[in-house]
Amino acid sequence: MASTSSSSVSEPPTNSEPVPADSVQEIHPGEDEDLAAKPEVLRWWEAVPAVEKVDENVGVPKQPEVYKWWENSAGESTVTVKWKTLEHNGVLFPPPYEPLPSHVKMRYDGKELDLPPAAEEVAGFYAALIESDYTQDAGFNENFFRDWQTVLQKHPPRDGIEVTNLQLCDFRPIFEYFEAEKAKKKAMSAQEKKDMKKAIADLELTYTTCLFDGREEKVGNFRIEPAGLFRGRGEHPKRGCLKYRVQPEDVTINIGGNAPIPVPNVPGKWKEVIHDNTVTWLATWTENVNGNHKYVFLVVGSSLKAQSDMLKFEKARELKASHGHIGRIRTTYDVDLKSTVLADRQRATALCFIDKLGLRVGEEEHDADVDTVSCCSLCCVHVRLEAPNFVVFDIIGEDSIRYYNRVPVEVQVFENIRIFKENKSDEDRLFDYVKKADLNEYLQTEMKGLTATVFRTFNASSTLQRLLDENDLRSANLQEKLNAYNKASHEVAILCNHRRAVPPSRTHAQATEQNKLRSLKYDRMQLRRTLFKVDEKFRGTKEYMDNESDMNDEWTASHEEAMKTGDVENTEGLAEDGEKVSVLRDRIAEIEAAYPALEQERGTDADFKRAKLAEKIQETIGELDEEIKARKLRIIDRKEAMEIALSTSKINYFDPRITIAWCKIRDVPVEKVFSQSLRLKFAWALEVEGDWKF
DNA sequence: CTCACGACTTAGTAGAAGCGTG
DNA sequence: CACGCTTCTACTAAGTCGTGAG
Structure with a gap:
């Protein structure tokens, strides 16, 4: 399938090919030193056998010897310990609201509106968006206006004007003030900008790092999300709602038992301080719009995250490894496509979609939020049949991104869909006998730790490997090589349906x-x-x-x-x-x-x-x-x-070792393909041999 | 045995930074 | 050296999946 034996891999091309002058090829001499000069990069992988070996007899993967402290001898049902000691300085709250200068007043029905700060702040959130698409959206406007009116009730305009109609509001004075401020900032001298940046960095210094088991690690999102208007995607029913300012009283701090407890940078007391070493978050709060939990974690490049990232790819590799899990699983579901048990037949068909088309598993229902769908939540309308053997998907998927795909399928799959749709109405579930949990439970029996998402990782990575192998690029110049890489990425991105709005x-x-x-x-x-x-x-x-x-x-x-x-x-x-x-x-x-x-x-x-x-x-x-x-x-x-968004698959689905090995063999500097932050995230993979294969 | 919930990964977007160019 | 375009990063929304409460 995806992998060719390493003997078929072409020799690294000699680097004597003519390279057009404009395709910059030299690695900046400072570049390497730059990386080496950052002692912060903890080389956790060096202490560790890089690849998790699988015990042939039992089929149970040995735990890799990374940070054994989270290995727990007490058996499977025990929760895992994520750290022994943890010290940090909590989170950074945004500064309090600063009222607009008194000459900046929005208008209502032509008259200046004298708003108290609380109401003015919310008006400002909206004013900043008046030239964006958000304010063209009736749902967004409605939610905003309702929430703003609630604030206005508590903090009414000082001149007694009653705000009852959004159409009569003129936010432009505020908008223009913001624009002027932006322009002012832009016009600052380089030195002033630098000074300002330095001042912010100093202020944030204590929050950027923590001591995680005694090691210094970077903290990711230590800045508390500022208040604003909820920017839900697509037709999210809550779009435009007011997201409240978070107070210390909303925030729970998780920290080591012996560590000093941080003091909030604004008045107030933490909601709670806990010492839970079975989780990795440093702080959490619940956002008011959807009741979602927000967490403060370490940065993606931290050893903690990187390890779990590596484990993810090892899991995907395990799927295709010598035991032929993937072959067996595919054979099994091919057989089950004809099962007389409807539930099995449906599960096999669903699994086929997940495997072949890269569909996500799709939760059954999330609290009547948006109706985005994926595999298990497919309804009959979403899937059309076109004789002789085409299936047409037309759904709104994650992030309200449309997924449209017309694909030829095996006769049995075509027939199954026809059967599943029989006697159902458009809104009925296509796979009414398959639940996400059942599917994952079934996958567990096929391979330990196997879940639906592993198929996406596996298929994305193995497809990338296959596509890159197709072209030896012996006589290609740097630009041609990069084009080939991007072309392969592009194909995988289409498979995963990674899309973006065109700027x-x-x-x-x-x-x-x-x-x-x-x-x-x-x-x-x-x-x-x-x-x-x-x-x-x-x-x-x-x-x-x-x-x-x-x-x-x-x-x-x-x-x-x-x-x-x-x-x-x-x-x-x-x-x-x-x-x-x-x-x-x-x-x-x-x-x-x-x-x-x-x-x-x-x-x-x-x-x-x-x-x-x-x-x-x-x-x-x-x-x-x-x-x-x-x-x-x-x-x-x-x-x-x-x-097509190429970055998503690169960040989340491509085993970095594929790309790095390709770079070595094709003589392409890694930094042409991985940005600084990706090189940090994938530091563990940067030392693979040239002919490494997924 | 469900199902809601908690924790963590995956995702697109906004805006900053970088960069060649007139 | 401002300008317009591209690339990168920060941000936070939206998924997945395991688990623990009822």
Whole structure:
């Protein structure tokens, strides 16, 4: 499957290939020293056998000898101990609200509104967003306004105005004040900025690290989340609700029994101080909007997190290792697809989706929140069948990201879906006999520690390995190598459905492309018209009927205006349009110039010339068509590429050793592929042999 | 034996930082 | 040296999964 034997791996290419001058290849000499100069990186993995060996006889993995203190001799049901000693300085609360200067007042129904600080603060949260998409959303607005009104009730405007209608609120004065403040900050000198940063760093210094079993470790999110408006994704029913300011009274501190208890940086007392060494968090509080728990943990690069990260990949590798777990599991579910027990058949089908399509397991129900779905929560509407063997998924998945996939499936899977959908309505569960817990319980029996998510890790990592192996890149330059890596990442990201919103700056570039395309279409239209004038007979022919669909009068008019003023290049970004197009444009100009002379001419000679011209026009239209088609495809391609988020799989699903080994074999500096923070996170993997395989 | 809850991982986004360029 | 674009990091929302209470 994914792995090829190491003997088939190409020799590392010699590094003598010609490299274009612009593709920077040298590693910055300071770079390595930089890493080495950071003694903070605890090399916990060195004390440890890197790979967890599996006992062949029992099939039970031995615990790796990392920090044996959390190994507990007392057997399986005992909770694990995560630390012996823990010292830290608690969390950092944001500074109290600072009222706006007295000249900054929002308006209500045209009149200035004199708000007490508490109400003004909430108005400010909204004001900051008035030019964003959030405030275009009725649900967001409704929730905000209701919560704000509650605050206003307690802290009414000092001038007695009653705020009853969001439409009458004008937050712009506050917004503009914020903008001005931002501009002021931006205009500060480099030194001032530096000083300010230093001051913040000093203030935060005591919070950034803790003593975890006596080792210094970095604390992750020690800053308490500031109050604000809840930015739930998609159609989250609570979007726009007011998230309260967190007080010491809300926060529970978890710390070693002998450690000094930190003092909050704002007035107040901790809700509680506990000494629970079975958990890894340093502090927790409950957020008011959804009642979710928030935790303060160590940073991702901490040894604690890194170890569990490594264990995750070891688990995924175990799935495919010599015992052939994955082969056996797949064979079993293939058989179970035909099981006479409906529950088994459903489970096998669900498992097939999780394995082959990378679906998440999908919780059954989370308190009527958003209706995002995944495998176990699939309803009949979400899955359509298309004969002969296609299944079409169209669902709103995690983070309200749409998952649309039309895939061919085995006959048995197709048949099963048909059966499961029988006599059910759209909103009924497709897998009504499968619960997430059952599925994971079943997986446990197949392999200890196996859960649905392991399939995602396993499939992402093994696919990456396979794709990278496909191309030895012997004669490629650095950029080509990086492109190959990104292409492989891209494919995995699609498998995992990792998507992102396209930032506005990019949509602008898209618009430029779109304009170039339209201007080509305009040329085509003009050519067609000339062709009809040269010879009426073409008017009726099918291939010249097309009216270049997306060209409306408005655009045509503005385009023609731009051409008159000679401003096409500037307004439509046509300047750097490539040689091919300029050759075509020259031809078009020739044609348009040739026609008027012919217009009044009659006789056989003229007919001949007309026929010749018509031929030339047809030819040119043909070439234009090709160019238009190519550009259309490129636009679609680029758009799709922009929507795919490559980082998520790199951070969470790719065993870093795959990438690092690839870098070594292909002679690519690791820092071209892993950013500083990823190199920190994956420090444990940076020393693998060149031919390491997932 | 459920199921709600607690803890921890996975996820997209906003904004800061970096960077080539006119 | 401001500008526009890309990349990186911080932030926090939204999942998963095991467990412990009832």
